[in-house]
Amino acid sequence: MTILTFEQFTELLQLLPVQRAVFAILIASVAMPIVGVFIVGLNIMSVRFAMMHVALLGIAIGLLLGLDPTLCGLVLCALAGAATAPLAGRPAGLSGPHGFLMTMAIAAALFVLSLSGVNANGAFELLWGSILATRNSDVVMIAVISLLVLGLYVWQRRSLGLLLFDREIALCSGVNVERLTLILLVVIALAVAASVRLTGALLVDSITLLPALGARNLGTSLSSCVRWAIVLAVVGNLLGFVLTLFFNQPPGPMLVLTVGGLTLLTYLKHRSP
């Protein structure tokens, strides 16, 4: 393992791909932890795996039809998120439908890929980005979706707090629960797909789920959970990225381990609602 000197480190920071990566991490670390809080609050961890595979199917369809694969992936994820919304109120939850969706999507994706004669690995590469290979279009995409997430949170904070607390209490308070659930599931699906494209499948957790899990131990309300999640994500991911550069290691494991370490620390503060 080689360790950089401080001079080498500052030189690295001058490079455009590195700057773009830092910028993308910063944007994503502010908005995506909110999505993580939604996922934890709705108790739908399974949504990640489902949407990753639906995105793959979208990419495959894009390749077959000659359309923009990333865009096709996002659209299909949004549709899949919307399709699961009517099932969200059931006591059994969404993990069953998500499992079904995942299996069907991967099977359909492989089928479509074989139709179009594309090597499956090519499609996987399109799906699983790497933060250091971020393109400008990826930054734009993550910025747009981040704005969507922040906008939804600011616009509907009270209703979201009630919905994540208890669906029936939200209903009894006059919240349009069906509409809000639909919007939430579409935004979550889009955010997961975009994050996978930006950072790769592993890193998605370091900007969404891990900070949210940590925040759940520290926060006492939706607002404080969101604040904590953002703090954990920004601090953890930037620190992880600095360590990545210093130790000249691949970013994925390093960022996840750093944010995961912070998350682990939050469990020391025993408080589970």
Add this chain to the structure above:
Amino acid sequence: MSLQLVNVSCWHGKMCVVSEVSFHIAAGEHVALVGGNGSGKSTLMRSILGLHRAYHGQILLHGKADVPRADLHDRFRSIAYMPQRQTTGHFPLLVRELLASSRQLAASQLAAERLNVWQLAARPLHTLSGGQLQRVFLARAIGMLAGEAKLLLADEPTAALDFGGQAEIAQVLADLPVATLVITHDRAVMSRCDRVFEMAGGCLREV
């Protein structure tokens, strides 16, 4: 606001738990609903509210018939509800936030002060005792009644309270000037109501 039921039957799957229930509660009238465990009281109340959709018959609020599913959230705003299952949710929520969900925070706060729970406003709900929780839900309901809501549905609102608390809350409920249907096993509540309905085997009769 008045409440009228015409031949209402409620189902859980293929099981009919409430059959052909009819009654009328006039504006300002207080009615207690009693009956053994599992006799269908909560299911009937949840059907009136719109939380339970598997029912036949007519439920008229202020003479107006059932609303389509899409407009349900308007009906929820016109009814103040105290749930039996004192949920503490699966995600943290502050007492103050629950009180604010009445859309009448000032009125809810006043009620919470009177019920001696406003000092808990900054606490997450899952840290409250059962009795404190019921007082907070009552304060929320009173807040809603200060706004659009003109009907109170309360499902065992004094079940988690001590004896002194039961009498206190029973009096607070009795003083509310709105149509009230309250499920209860509590004599303090029952004795302050204008009428008492009893559910048995899914059927309802006035006692």
